[in-house]
Amino acid sequence: MLERLNEAMEYIESHLGERIEVADLARTATTSEYHFRRMFSALAGVPLAEYIRRRRMTVAGAEVLGHPDRTLLEVAVRYGYDTGEGFARAFRAVHGIGPGEARRTGAVLRSQQRLTFRLVVEGSSAMNYRLVEKGEFRVVGRRARVPLIHEGPNPAIAEFIRSIGREELERIAALSGQEPAGLVGVSDQLDPSRAEGTELDYYHGVVTGPVPSDEGAEEGLDSLPVPAGTWAVFTNDGEFPQALQYLWRDVFTQWFPSNPYASRPGPEILSVRLYEEGRRAAAELWIPVERAERPEREPGR
Template sequence: MLERLNQALDHLERHLDQPVDVAELARIACTSEHHFRRLFSALAGMPLSEYVRRRRLTVAGAEVLAGELSLLDVAVRWGYGSNEAFARAFRAVHGVGPGEARRTGAVLRSQPRMSFRLVVEGSSSMEYRIVEKDAFRLVGRKARVPLVHEGMNPAIVAFVKGIDRETVGRIEALSDQEPRGIVNVSDDLAGDRAEGTELDYWHGVVTGADAPEDLDSLPVAAGSWAVFQTSGAFPQAVQYLWRDVFTQWFPSNPYESRPGPEISQVRVSADGTQADAELWIPVRRV
C-alpha cells in the first residue's frame, strides 16, 4: 500500500502544474477516491488539497526568485488568474508577497516532496472485528459543526448540552442493535478533513425503528464495519484511535474505507478525564 501511495505522489509531482486528477491518483494507489483522500490526510497530517497548494507555491517561490519569468507568467502557470490572487496565496505560505520576495531575496518557506515509509513503532497490536450489518437508521438530533482534530469540540459540547434529558431518554429507548445506547456520529464531511471543515454530528442511536417526527433520521445502507476499542484519556484516546486506524490498520489490512457515517460510542468516567470507546468505521474488502 505505501509503495502504491508513493507512486501516486510521484505522478502528482510530475503533473503538479495541472489540475489534480484524484481519480487517477486513486487508480495508481489501487484504491477508491474516498479512501485515497482519507488515507492521505491521516498519513500526511494535512488534506491533499493543502499539500498540493503548498507544493505548487514552493516551486512558484523558486521561480519568483529565479527572475526568468514575469510574476504574471508564474501566477498563470500555477493556476492563478491574476497577480492579486497569486500574491494573496503566496503571502499566506511564504509570509511575503512575490514582488517583495523578488526585490529583496527574502527567505521563503518550502514544502518538501512527501513520501511515505514504514516505521516500526513498538510491538503492540490493534484488536478489531468485522461486523456485517443490515440496513438501519440513525435516529436522534444532528447539528452542522466544524471539525476539531484535537481536544474538545466546543460546538459539539454546546449542542449536546442543549438536548434536554427527556429527549435523550426517548432517543435512547429506540436503540435495538449494536452499537447499543447513545452513539456519536460524524457524517457528510465536506472537503478533505481540514481543521474547521464542516460535518454533520449526530447524538443518537442505531435502530431498526421508524423515527418520531420531531427527531432527525438518517437511513444507512447494509455493509461491513470495522470495529475498534480503546481506553484512555478523554478525548485524546478517541481521536488517537481514529488516527491509528488510518495510519496503521488500513495500510496493513485488505480493507478500505467506504462512504458512510463514522460511529463512536464513548463511556466517560465520572470526573471526565478517562473514557472507554468503541469506533465503527464503514469498510469494504479490497
C-alpha cells in the same frame, strides 16, 4: 500500500504545472478517491489540496527568486495560472508576501518539503477490531452542524449534548434497537479534506431499524438512513478524549495500510462509556469499509 502512495506523491511532483485530479492520484494508489483523501490527510496531517498548493508555490517561489530573467506571468503560466493576479493570491497565501515584492526584496519564503511515506515499525501494541456485516439501519436522535476538532474536547458537541435535556435523552435512548446499543455519537457529511475547523453533521442518538416501529415515538427527532454494508469495529480504553481521537488517527495511519480494506462513504459511529468521573473512556468506533482491490503489478515494476 505505502509504495503506491509514494507513486502518487511522484505523480504530484511531475504534474505541479497542471491541474491535478484526485481520481488520477487514487488510480495510481489503487484505491478510491474517498479513501485516498482520508488516508492522505491522516498520514500527512494536512489536506491533500493544501499540500498540492504548498508544493506548487514552493517550487514557483524558487523560480521567482532564482530566475529573474523570467517574468512573473511566465512563472504563473508555468504553474497553471492564467492570470498574474490569481498566481499572486496563491503565492501570498503560502508565503505571506506577493511574488513581485518577494523578487524585489529577496524575501525569505516558506518551503513545503516533499512528502515520502515510510513504514515505522513500533510493534508495542495491537489494534483490537472485528468486521461486521450490517443490514440497512437508521440513526435517530438530534442533529447539529459542528466544527471538526482534531485534539482536545469539542466545545460545540459538548454544548449541543447539554442542550438536549435529560428527558429527551431518555426518550431517544429507549429507541435503541441495534448494535451498537445505547446512545452513540455519529459523524456524517465530513469535508473530504478532514481539515480542522471544517464542519460535519453530528448526531447524538441511537441505532435502530430501517423502518420506525412507532412513528409517534420519533416525533421531533432527526433520522439518518444508512445503507447495508461492512463495518470495521475498533475498541480502545484510555484517557478521555485524547484516546478516542488517537484511535481515529491510528485506524487510518496503521490499520488501513496494513489490511486489505479501504474506507467507504458513510457515517462513523462512536459508542463511549465514561468512568473515573469522566476522565477515562471505553470506546467502540464503527467505520464503514469495503474490501480493497489490489491489482497485480505489471511485470518489471
